[in-house]
Amino acid sequence: xxxxxxxxxxxxxxxxxxxxxxxxxRQMIVEGALGPGEKINERALCLQxxxxxxxxxxxxxxxxxxGLVAVTPHRGAAVTPITLDELEEVFPVMGVLEALTxxxxxxxxxxxxxxxxxxxxxxxxxxYRARDxxxxxxxxxxxxxxxxxxxRNETLARTALSLGLRLRRARYQANLTEARWAAAVAEHEAFxxxxxxxxxxxxxxxxxxxxxxxLAAVRAAMALS
Amino acid sequence: xxxxxxxxxxxxxxxxxxxxxxxxxRQMIVEGALGPGEKINERALCLQxxxxxxxxxxxxxxxxxxGLVAVTPHRGAAVTPITLDELEEVFPVMGVLEALTxxxxxxxxxxxxxxxxxxxxxxxxxxYRARDxxxxxxxxxxxxxxxxxxxRNETLARTALSLGLRLRRARYQANLTEARWAAAVAEHEAFxxxxxxxxxxxxxxxxxxxxxxxLAAVRAAMALS
DNA sequence: GCGACGCGATTTGCATACAAAATACACCTG
DNA sequence: CAGGTGTATTTTGTATGCAAATCGCGTCGC
Numbered sequence: 001x002x003x004x005x006x007x008x009x010x011x012x013x014x015x016x017x018x019x020x021x022x023x024x025x026r027q028m029i030v031e032g033a034l035g036p037g038e039k040i041n042e043r044a045l046c047l048q049x050x051x052x053x054x055x056x057x058x059x060x061x062x063x064x065x066x067g068l069v070a071v072t073p074h075r076g077a078a079v080t081p082i083t084l085d086e087l088e089e090v091f092p093v094m095g096v097l098e099a100l101t102x103x104x105x106x107x108x109x110x111x112x113x114x115x116x117x118x119x120x121x122x123x124x125x126x127x128y129r130a131r132d133x134x135x136x137x138x139x140x141x142x143x144x145x146x147x148x149x150x151x152r153n154e155t156l157a158r159t160a161l162s163l164g165l166r167l168r169r170a171r172y173q174a175n176l177t178e179a180r181w182a183a184a185v186a187e188h189e190a191f192x193x194x195x196x197x198x199x200x201x202x203x204x205x206x207x208x209x210x211x212x213x214x215l216a217a218v219r220a221a222m223a224l225s
Numbered sequence: 226x227x228x229x230x231x232x233x234x235x236x237x238x239x240x241x242x243x244x245x246x247x248x249x250x251r252q253m254i255v256e257g258a259l260g261p262g263e264k265i266n267e268r269a270l271c272l273q274x275x276x277x278x279x280x281x282x283x284x285x286x287x288x289x290x291x292g293l294v295a296v297t298p299h300r301g302a303a304v305t306p307i308t309l310d311e312l313e314e315v316f317p318v319m320g321v322l323e324a325l326t327x328x329x330x331x332x333x334x335x336x337x338x339x340x341x342x343x344x345x346x347x348x349x350x351x352x353y354r355a356r357d358x359x360x361x362x363x364x365x366x367x368x369x370x371x372x373x374x375x376x377r378n379e380t381l382a383r384t385a386l387s388l389g390l391r392l393r394r395a396r397y398q399a400n401l402t403e404a405r406w407a408a409a410v411a412e413h414e415a416f417x418x419x420x421x422x423x424x425x426x427x428x429x430x431x432x433x434x435x436x437x438x439x440l441a442a443v444r445a446a447m448a449l450s
Numbered sequence: 451g452c453g454a455c456g457c458g459a460t461t462t463g464c465a466t467a468c469a470a471a472a473t474a475c476a477c478c479t480g
Numbered sequence: 481c482a483g484g485t486g487t488a489t490t491t492t493g494t495a496t497g498c499a500a501a502t503c504g505c506g507t508c509g510c
Binding site: 016017018051052053054055073074075076 | 492493494495496500501502503
Binding site for chain 2: 463464465466470471472473
């Protein structure tokens with residue numbers, strides 16, 4: 001007997017090498033394994049990954065469009081440094097995208113989706129109380145993904161995801177103070193409630209403000225470094 | 226004597242081939258030389274451009290991140306079709322970005338920049354009265370560029386530019402009715418004035434509404450096709 | 451001793467070559 | 481004759497090779 005649940009004949013993942021490489025490099029950059037400003041040595045990394053230069057270069061170009069690396073003609077690629085100026089640029093853009101996400105999500109989310117976000121939120125709260133930073137961030141991202149799914153706008157999701165990478169990178173550097181963390185949690189609770197109430201303008205405003213506060217925190221953290 | 230105006234020792238253009246190719250392909254796609262849905266034949270186009278496949282593929286990947294082409298593993302690239310669904314996705318995102326652009330521009334533009342935009346606007350009006358569509362569109366784009374420069378946010382400009390390509394492509398298809406054109410011109414006049422008054426919220430609202438009207442027009446045009 | 455120049459080593463950009471996958475089509479089987 | 485299967489051809493993905501540009505460093509001139 002067929003068991004449709006298990007072993008569903010879903011097309012198996014045959015990701016091109018360039019994408020796997022891009023994923024690996026992205027992670028290295030976001031998590032700081034490749035520090036800001038660091039030059040990217042094609043040959044060395046190709047050897048390390050055991051691939052040839054062609055797909056590697058394709059991956060680098062991908063990251064360049066995401067703004068994670070800067071390529072200079074005939075001078076190679078380097079991880080873009082995280083500057084306050086850059087963050088001041090990215091945050092407002094991200095802010096309006098998040099606001100739109102909230103607006104759309106509040107309008108379009110199914111009840112099931114809202115419930116799922118509430119569950120994720122509660123779990124994140126648990127992680128906060130346990131002071132489990134890694135799990136907290138993980139759930140934070142899952143909630144944002146869930147919001148984007150609920151907003152039903154692929155373009156919006158992809159654009160926001162790309163910009164989000166540049167912010168996440170900063171977060172790995174400037175780490176959360178206890179006070180900021182508490183505030184962030186409160187803000188999350190507030191917009192989860194706004195979503196449940198399907199209050200689109202409120203959710204939009206809260207998300208935008210949430211991001212503004214994040215920027216303020218990062219700004220403070222960078223100022224004293 | 227030096228003449229700093231002429232022959233300024235600006236670093237001469239050494240654009241990588243991949244970028245020139247991307248530009249060429251972009252134009253072909255936006256202007257419809259490569260129709261929506263059309264499959265992209267690597268070999269044929271490489272021969273036509275007289276380049277090898279490596280830089281060509283890099284260009285294709287670039288366009289893929291811009292959403293102009295879709296690449297399927299082992300099955301090549303194809304120009305993304307323009308669907309109403311896609312436009313309904315892109316427009317709201319573009320809308321909030323334009324609104325933000327307006328907000329920032331109203332706050333940050335120098336008087337000279339505002340004056341420049343006024344000049345461009347007047348010229349565009351002239352083109353409208355002369356019913357010179359091509360020049361009108363050209364100036365329209367220049368005004369948007371000027372706004373982005375005035376907003377002083379490179380990230381915002383680049384994001385908006387990339388999304389804008391997908392909309393411009395639609396414009397080449399669904400062409401402007403006389404009524405819509407008149408309305409668009411009126412809207413342009415309104416937000417030029419808002420900029421001159423440095424009324425940020427108003428400018429933001431006008432730009433967003435302008436885009437909404439554009440979408441409505443495109444929607445109507447596509448519905449009857 | 452300090453700076454400019456030049457040459458070699460390295461690195462990047464593009465082209466080509468090879469391997470793997472997909473498509474097209476003829477052939478075989480029922 | 482219809483359907484499926486196997487093979488040839490085309491197309492894509494990856495690797496390698498070659499030319500041009502850049503960088504590092506030693507040497508020469510002042």
